[in-house]
Amino acid sequence: MTVLYAENLLSAEGWVKSVRLLVAGQRIADIQVGVPAEPGDERHAVIVPALSNLHSHAFQRGMAGLAEVRGSSTDNFWSWRELMYRFASRMSPEQLEAIAAQAYMEMLEAGFCRVGEFHYLHHDIDGRRFADPGEMAARIVRAAGMTGLHLTLLPVFYAHSSFGGKAPSPAQNRFVHDLDGYARLVDRCRELVATTSHGVVGVAPHSLRAVTPEELDRVVRLLPGAPVHIHIAEQLGEVRDCVAWAGSRPVRWLLDHAPVDPRWCLVHATHIDRDEIAGIARSGASVGLCPVTEANLGDGIFPVLEFLAEGGRFGVGTDSNVCISLAGELSLLEYSQRLSRKVRNVVSLGGHSTGMTLYRQALDGGARSLGAAPAGLAEGAVADFVSLSLDEPAMECRVGDAVLDSWLFASTGGVVDSVWVGGEKLVEGGRHRHRDRVRSVYSKAIRELCA
Ligand SMILES: [Zn+2]
Numbered sequence: 001m002t003v004l005y006a007e008n009l010l011s012a013e014g015w016v017k018s019v020r021l022l023v024a025g026q027r028i029a030d031i032q033v034g035v036p037a038e039p040g041d042e043r044h045a046v047i048v049p050a051l052s053n054l055h056s057h058a059f060q061r062g063m064a065g066l067a068e069v070r071g072s073s074t075d076n077f078w079s080w081r082e083l084m085y086r087f088a089s090r091m092s093p094e095q096l097e098a099i100a101a102q103a104y105m106e107m108l109e110a111g112f113c114r115v116g117e118f119h120y121l122h123h124d125i126d127g128r129r130f131a132d133p134g135e136m137a138a139r140i141v142r143a144a145g146m147t148g149l150h151l152t153l154l155p156v157f158y159a160h161s162s163f164g165g166k167a168p169s170p171a172q173n174r175f176v177h178d179l180d181g182y183a184r185l186v187d188r189c190r191e192l193v194a195t196t197s198h199g200v201v202g203v204a205p206h207s208l209r210a211v212t213p214e215e216l217d218r219v220v221r222l223l224p225g226a227p228v229h230i231h232i233a234e235q236l237g238e239v240r241d242c243v244a245w246a247g248s249r250p251v252r253w254l255l256d257h258a259p260v261d262p263r264w265c266l267v268h269a270t271h272i273d274r275d276e277i278a279g280i281a282r283s284g285a286s287v288g289l290c291p292v293t294e295a296n297l298g299d300g301i302f303p304v305l306e307f308l309a310e311g312g313r314f315g316v317g318t319d320s321n322v323c324i325s326l327a328g329e330l331s332l333l334e335y336s337q338r339l340s341r342k343v344r345n346v347v348s349l350g351g352h353s354t355g356m357t358l359y360r361q362a363l364d365g366g367a368r369s370l371g372a373a374p375a376g377l378a379e380g381a382v383a384d385f386v387s388l389s390l391d392e393p394a395m396e397c398r399v400g401d402a403v404l405d406s407w408l409f410a411s412t413g414g415v416v417d418s419v420w421v422g423g424e425k426l427v428e429g430g431r432h433r434h435r436d437r438v439r440s441v442y443s444k445a446i447r448e449l450c451a
Contacts, residue, residue, distance in 0.1 A: 001029065002423070005041035006387070008399060010048040012376035015400050021047060023383045026197065026422040030379055044387035046403050049377050050113035050419060051326060051359070052150075052366030055229070055267050055288045055317025058100035058140065059121055062446055063087040064322045077235050077297045084320075085171040088121055090449060093130075093139050096121060098445035100143035105432045106324040108149055111416045113384035115149055116288075116317065116370045118204055118229060118267070120156035120175045122185065127173025133181065134188030141192045141199075147438065148426040150384070151196060152370035154204040154229050155189050157182045157211060157219045163245035165212045175206075179218050186222055197422050198382060200371040202227030208242060208250050213257060220258060227263055227371045229288065230254070233276075234268035234299050251276040260285050265369035267317070270300040277303060281310035286369040291332035293319035301336045305346050308361070315366030327408045327415075330358040334409075355404035383423035388415050 002023045009019040011031060020032040020041060037043060067083050091099075100117075107115055117140050124130055132138070137155060144151035158175040161168050168176045177185065186203065193199035205211045205219045207230060220228055233239055233250045242250045251272050254260060262284035269280065269287045280287060289302055297320070304314065316329040334354055337346035347361075348354040367375035373382055390398060394410040407415045419427035426433060 003038070003041045004047065004387075005037040005043045006045070006047040008046045008403065009377060010046075012378040012381075019047070021377070021385075023420070023423045026382055026424075028377060028379055028381050028383050031377065044417070045390045046388040047377070047385050048359070048388065048404070049363055049375055050111055050384040050386050050421070051362050052114040052116070052152075052315060052370050052372060052375065053107050053112040053318050053326075054116040054265060054286075054315040054366045054369050055290055055319050056103065056107075056115050056117050056321060057120070057319065058103045058115075058117060058143065058321065059088060059091060059096050060084060061103035061106075061321040061324070062091075062095075062099040062449060064320070077299065078237070080297055082171075087449070088174060089125065089171065091121065092125075093135055095445040095449060096136055097139035097143050098441045100140055101146055101438045102442035103321050103324065104143055104147040104149045105435060105438045107318065108147060108419050108421070108427050109416060109430060109432055109435075110324055110326040111386045111419060112326060113150055113419070113421045114152060114366070114370055114372055115144065116152045116154055116202075116227075116229065116265075117144075118154045118156060118231075120158050120204075120206060122155075122177065123174045125174070127176070132188070133185045134192055137185070137189050138192050141196065144199075145196060147432065147434065148421050148424060150198050150372065150421060151193065152200040152202060152227060152372065153189050153193050154202045154227065155182070155185050156204040156206050157215065158206040159215060160210050160212065162209050163241050179215060182219065183222060198372070200227065202229060202371060204229045207231040207238070208253065209238060216258060225263065227265060227369060229265045229267055229369070231267045232269055233266075233271045234294070234297075236271055236300070239271050249273070249276065251280065255279040255283065262286075262368070265315070267319075268294065268299065268302070270294060270302050272303065274306065277307050277312065278310050281307065281312035284313075286313045286315055286365045288317050288369060289314050289329075289333060290317045290319035291329050291336060292323055292325065293317075295332060295336065296320065296322045301340050304333065304337060305341075308347065308349065313365040313368065314361055315364075315369050316362045327411065330355070330362060331408050334358060353401035353405050355406075355408045356401040358408065359404050384421050385419075386416055387418045389417040
């Protein structure tokens, strides 16, 4: 039994003071409120539940910062994607594992406890098949296992280059499957993830561009009850192409033709109208917002206020991993709303501060969309939590919601002190316990890829 003592703790019911948090194995055994510390208790200023990062392409961490020069007067998502394809085309299984481990370690140090890995780099260089269809997926599982991050593995079904079942391009050879091949991959992913603690496998039709309606139907039926993640309406070009193909916008088409329900996570959903906002909210699906990547790629701004007003649920993801920052994702989500609406504190609901509202929504939406147990600090819950340091200038004298507001909006780092996942302390003093080893293997992989 490990006992932690926190001056302030964000429980499932709200902030509580003078708390003993008892952890037995991987779970919280008890939360004692309003009690003094006892000798041997490990003392912390603030403890909050850890968030899930619901959308990641781990391998893209290795190319972060390499796509920030304008190649043409119309540099956009599609030109970024060409560079990403070239980077992915050379990556070995060992290099994928090294880059994923670095990305996952950074996620833990940022305060995340789980990742939804939207995994589509399946085959060998030039699209040659590995003897084991799960060769690359196994590298993701190993990277998560080595760093200790909970994993929801979302093997991606990718078959076409555009709407209407267009043949994939040569640059997509490492991603593509037929349905039988994909079913074998999913089976293999289930075997791999069965060896982990609290691991989950879902399915991920890449986008309406990359699957036909028949394929979408088959993929969604493959794992009843499991999470279903799909990229949707990220780009205006995608919306135009979908209207040209089907006569309706992507989210509208999905709601009309697929059994969208709480299993589903609609990643991005940036370009949606009022009818689509209400439709997603009614379906019980979550949206997966990735504000830093969406800003980096020039995608657009999700209408979060209208979505919350309809009772919609969201979580956040680091997507391209161009900058892995929990505080960065949540603050940019709010700041993009302020910039576009020219008002302050847009996502501040129910008498809670903006930081508290964002954190609560992302906590619930992230866990729900990744098939994890309900998040939050309560007796019997998985012991996934973060201790925050109040030693940073921006955190001085902060209590209650102001702790979250100052962490998310006012700090420049150094606030995440320790991180526990499944009852195990993986980060201490802001450093992952394997940081040096993970960093050195990552460094070798990047030197090889950049040679
Ligand atoms: Zn993505």
